[in-house]
Amino acid sequence: MKFSDFLFPESRDPQQDGLVLDETLREARLADELGVGALWLAEHHFDGICAYVDPVSFAAALAMATKRSKIGFAVVQTSLHHPIRLAEQLSLIDQLTKGRLIVGLGRGTAYNIYDYQGYGFDHHEAQERFEEAEAVMLKAWTGQAFEHRGKHFDLKVAGLRPAPYTRPHPFLIHAASGEASMVELARRGQPFLMNVQTLDVTRHRMDLYRRTMRESGYGDAAVARNIEQCWIWRNVYVAETDAEAERIAVSAFHAMQQHRAALRERIYREQGVRIEVPVPTLGAPARVDPRHALICGSPATVAEAFAEIEKIGVGGVIMQFRLGPMAHEHAARSLSLFMREVAPKFRGKAT
Numbered sequence: 001m002k003f004s005d006f007l008f009p010e011s012r013d014p015q016q017d018g019l020v021l022d023e024t025l026r027e028a029r030l031a032d033e034l035g036v037g038a039l040w041l042a043e044h045h046f047d048g049i050c051a052y053v054d055p056v057s058f059a060a061a062l063a064m065a066t067k068r069s070k071i072g073f074a075v076v077q078t079s080l081h082h083p084i085r086l087a088e089q090l091s092l093i094d095q096l097t098k099g100r101l102i103v104g105l106g107r108g109t110a111y112n113i114y115d116y117q118g119y120g121f122d123h124h125e126a127q128e129r130f131e132e133a134e135a136v137m138l139k140a141w142t143g144q145a146f147e148h149r150g151k152h153f154d155l156k157v158a159g160l161r162p163a164p165y166t167r168p169h170p171f172l173i174h175a176a177s178g179e180a181s182m183v184e185l186a187r188r189g190q191p192f193l194m195n196v197q198t199l200d201v202t203r204h205r206m207d208l209y210r211r212t213m214r215e216s217g218y219g220d221a222a223v224a225r226n227i228e229q230c231w232i233w234r235n236v237y238v239a240e241t242d243a244e245a246e247r248i249a250v251s252a253f254h255a256m257q258q259h260r261a262a263l264r265e266r267i268y269r270e271q272g273v274r275i276e277v278p279v280p281t282l283g284a285p286a287r288v289d290p291r292h293a294l295i296c297g298s299p300a301t302v303a304e305a306f307a308e309i310e311k312i313g314v315g316g317v318i319m320q321f322r323l324g325p326m327a328h329e330h331a332a333r334s335l336s337l338f339m340r341e342v343a344p345k346f347r348g349k350a351t
Contacts, residue, residue: 002316003343004038005031005335006074006233010324011051018049020082023328024058025065027321028244030332032066034339037316038102039066040074045115047263056081056089063096065214065326072102074193074233074318075175079108079129080119083136084157091141091164099166104193105134106175113275114267123275128152145212161275173229186212191315194289202232203312210335228315236319237296237330238337248330249296256324258290294323299341310346 007028011020028039041055051230052058059071071093094101106132108123109115116123117253118344132150140160148155158284164170176182176192185192186209194205194209209230213223237249273304295305309317322331 075106
């Protein structure tokens with residue numbers, strides 16, 4: 001089981017954006033020094049819930065600031081990007097990192113309609129734009145000249161430069177927010193990123209993923225290779241004692257969720273529009289419920305929680321240490337405690 005750091009810094013005050021960006025680079029360097037296997041980046045616009053906004057640009061900064069950790073996207077909102085520009089940028093970063101890039105792709109946010117409004121298109125087009133853009137990127141990475149005539153892009157490409165470091169293209173992984181999309185990826189023999197789910201749902205989906213791959217004709221070795229590349233997301237906070245961890249982390253977690261919903265609700269009040277998402281039949285979604293989305297406590301308590309995840313069999317955990325308005329210093333101490341006192345309990349598999 002691999003451990004990684006999700007750099008997802010909140011900035012509520014535009015005057016503090018630069019400070020938060022500096023702190024995020026410090027967290028990335030610390031994670032790299034501690035032996036964290038991967039650094040993950042998100043993409044959100046216009047609301048400050050992700051201070052660097054553009055993960056592709058920030059990944060280039062991380063390429064220069066780190067030496068060992070992989071750099072991944074969880075995820076690039078592919079529908080918001082021109083596919084040729086994105087293919088060029090990712091090839092460049094793959095070269096700069098000498099193959100440390102993990103290209104996590106998704107259609108775009110399933111919650112914030114203002115991301116699509118700001119880029120000038122209907123959010124109902126996001127899936128088809130994503131699919132067409134990915135097909136274009138795969139063609140571009142061959143390095144050959146090609147023409148593309150599609151619904152959203154009309155292109156005549158002489159040949160992409162620079163070529164990616166990783167051949168035939170940078171490592172690709174897809175987000176699967178729902179069970180149906182995860183099953184489709186299993187049928188295609190592709191790994192996936194799972195958003196925050198309950199432990200029971202996580203277990204069910206991983207079992208279903210294995211079963212679907214086998215039913216689709218993949219052997220045990222192929223299934224095992226894919227599982228090693230699948231990641232799940234949890235928010236994590238480690239302190240010296242359970243009481244200290246809960247005091248700092250729980251309030252920060254709730255503040256983070258409230259801030260993430262604030263602009264979405266304001267847009268709904270002002271415009272009467274929102275992206276309709278399925279509502280759980282029982283209780284709040286797992287991603288906003290600290291019982292499922294947050295692992296916090298002493299090193300021993302956190303290790304117990306991760307032991308339960310390890311039993312499920314996942315490739316790695318995407319861990320967000322800095323939660324909402326939490327101070328950088330708290331997140332850095334939590335990250336250090338995890339890597340020094342929790343990660344070694346898992347047979348040293350911290351990369």
